[in-house]
Amino acid sequence: MTAGRVDPAAGDWRGPRRPYDLVKEFIVALVVVSLLTVVLALLFSSPNEKGVTLEQWARKAPNDFIATTVSELAGTSTSAGYGPPYNHSSTGQQIGPLHLQKWAGVRIPVDPARAFVIDPLRTMTGDAAVQAAVRRYEAAPSAQQDQWAGAYADALSKAPGGDPAQVAAGDYGPVPAMATGLLGLAQSGALDSQLVNAGTGFYQADYTKPLLFLADGGYLADLAQAQHLSGNQWGMMNETGNFPGQPWLWLYTFWYQVRPFSTSTNADALVWGLMMLLSLALVLVPFIPGVRSIPRLLPLYRLVWRSYYREHGAPRR
Amino acid sequence: MSIEALVDLTGPGRYLDWRFIQISGANFAVIVLMLVVFVLALFLPFPGGRGAGKR
Amino acid sequence: MSRAPASGRAEERSTWTGWLRARTLDAMPPEHLLPDTQPAYVASWIYVFGVLALTAFVVVCASGLVIALKGPTWWQVSSRGHFVNSLHLWSVELFFFFMVVHLWGKFFMAAWRGRRALTWITGAVIFLASIGTAFTGYLVQQNFDSQWISTQAKDGINATGIGAFWNVLDFGQMLLWHVALLPLAVSVLIVLHILLVRKSGVVPPIGVDLDGRVEGAAAKEAAP
Known part of the structure; x- marks a missing residue:
């Protein structure tokens, strides 16, 4: 394989041949694989854990829903501080000097406080108290808004179980009323359809906003944790229940479990950068010295071609 | 028409733990089976493999 | 097995279509495309994992096509749909299974x-x-x-x-x-x-030239 040397394996085979029916092999394989698929499907079916609705979240974990709503207003939620491609609140992750996330830009603009909280509350035109709260919030300077929301978020985190009913007294402005208003809207089921609206009117196919909002809360992550799907549980490989998942992602999910990735705030960028390099290496195996010699050093090929070697002699090691 | 699975895999997942390695029983089974099949493919005689190769 | 050059005739060179046909036949003569024999060394179960992956992909596409014909929500609301989803999932698992074994085999060859x-x-x-x-x-x-x-x-x-x-x-x-x-x-x-x-x-065995001779195998051949 060295440059300049003639590759002994390049060209047409002039040695002995044997009959081999490729078409028959294909048909037999197709029948076998089809039957195997049917048998596996009948035996094991397939997983289908129902999706979570915002209504379900608001009903099952109202305190988490309230805390998440307040964090959107306070600018402390994951989405609120995300950066590109959703907003400018941070520069995102980087791979060494490559600020790919920042360079790609804000192409899917989402302002979480407005999109997840204020805009939906404005649709509650029948609720005068909520409308008054929104008007008061919007009329206040942004420093005041942040102070109200930040103070209420702090107070919620100190209240037993995050229960809004047990929050210490303080100056939270209209924020509690807004949070409670959104909770009611979500519990009615109305928020689910409102957040999907991506500005296309009647037809919808883009779930960016409700998914970002749902992922900002703890409810979805708790359900995933219970199913062993979290990032620190090798979750990318896993499937709900006892079904096999995507075992081919083992290497990708492996990196998240070890240092420096497991402790880095830049882990996604670093792991993706590394996996892109390793994927490129897989593609270019024939050209990588050392790697391409492993088959000669670990001679499993002698098993593959043992009948040929038996009849025609085995090559030198 | 209702098609029920003969083996119910929807229950709580079983997981194997070694140090920092966590793997689901199902994924572990798939990977072990791949290795077993690979080894079998290397060792099992292929029909018509011997004695063939006459020009 | 030798093949005659298909690109020799002048009239085949005079049109674009003729040129394309000549080039195609040159690169892919029918006996290469669908041979009914294989080199004698193609005699191991490891060789079947390519075609197994290919046929699993056919089943993936067929089951996916059924789901596509019925639309994306069908499998969520119909038990027949769920069964076709199961076919789709398990054929995908088989596809990856066979593809990985195929990849291992080709690496070690x-x-x-x-x-x-x-x-x-x-x-x-x-x-x-x-x-x-x-x-x-x-x-x-x-x-x-x-x-x-x-x-x-x-x-x-x-x-x-x-x-x-x-x-x-x-x-x-x-x-x-x-x-x-x-x-x-x-x-x-x-x-x-x-x-x-x-x-x-199919790639020849390591240490075997295109005439089928094994390098350094003289000792073996001389043995009784």
Whole structure:
């Protein structure tokens, strides 16, 4: 394989041949694989854990829903501080000097406080108290808004179980009323359809906003944790229940479990950068010295071609 | 028409733990089976493999 | 087996169509494309995993086609639909299973020898493209998996900058990628991969020249 040397394996085979029916092999394989698929499907079916609705979240974990709503207003939620491609609140992750996330830009603009909280509350035109709260919030300077929301978020985190009913007294402005208003809207089921609206009117196919909002809360992550799907549980490989998942992602999910990735705030960028390099290496195996010699050093090929070697002699090691 | 699975895999997942390695029983089974099949493919005689190769 | 050059005649050179036909026949003479014999060394079970992966892909496409014919929500509301989804899932698991064993086998045979590097490269790209295709499949199931996987995966994909253009939270975009663009890409790559295999033939054993002689095997042949 060295440059300049003639590759002994390049060209047409002039040695002995044997009959081999490729078409028959294909048909037999197709029948076998089809039957195997049917048998596996009948035996094991397939997983289908129902999706979570915002209504379900608001009903099952109202305190988490309230805390998440307040964090959107306070600018402390994951989405609120995300950066590109959703907003400018941070520069995102980087791979060494490559600020790919920042360079790609804000192409899917989402302002979480407005999109997840204020805009939906404005649709509650029948609720005068909520409308008054929104008007008061919007009329206040942004420093005041942040102070109200930040103070209420702090107070919620100190209240037993995050229960809004047990929050210490303080100056939270209209924020509690807004949070409670959104909770009611979500519990009615109305928020689910409102957040999907991506500005296309009647037809919808883009779930960016409700998914970002749902992922900002703890409810979805708790359900995933219970199913062993979290990032620190090798979750990318896993499937709900006892079904096999995507075992081919083992290497990708492996990196998240070890240092420096497991402790880095830049882990996604670093792991993706590394996996892109390793994927490129897989593609270019024939050209990588050392790697391409492993088959000669670990001679499993002698098993593959043992009948040929038996009849025609085995090559030198 | 209702098609029920003969083996119910929807229950709580079983997981194997070694140090920092966590793997689901199902994924572990798939990977072990791949290795077993690979080894079998290397060792099992292929029909018509011997004695063939006459020009 | 020698093949006659198909590109010799002048009239075949005079039109673009004739040129294309001559080039095609040159690169892919029928006896290379669909041979009814194989070199004597093609005698191991490891050789069947390519065709097993290929047929599993056929079953993946067939079951996916049924789901596509009925629409994306069908499998959520019909038990027949759920069964076809099961066929789709298990054929995908088989596809990856066979593809990985095929990849291991070809690696340990150093099957890229003899100007076959492009065959290896297309195969590795098929593996990577299949991972992307399977991933988008998880995103369009409209269940808990879709919600969790999309919201988790967005961070990695956004970190590369790709997420700004390829939004894993956009069900419509992912559905079209999953049912049209990615399967088309994988199919084209598979066709290319198989044509390359047929063009060059199955790689000879390590240490064997094209006349079938084994280097350094004299001692063995001299033995009684």
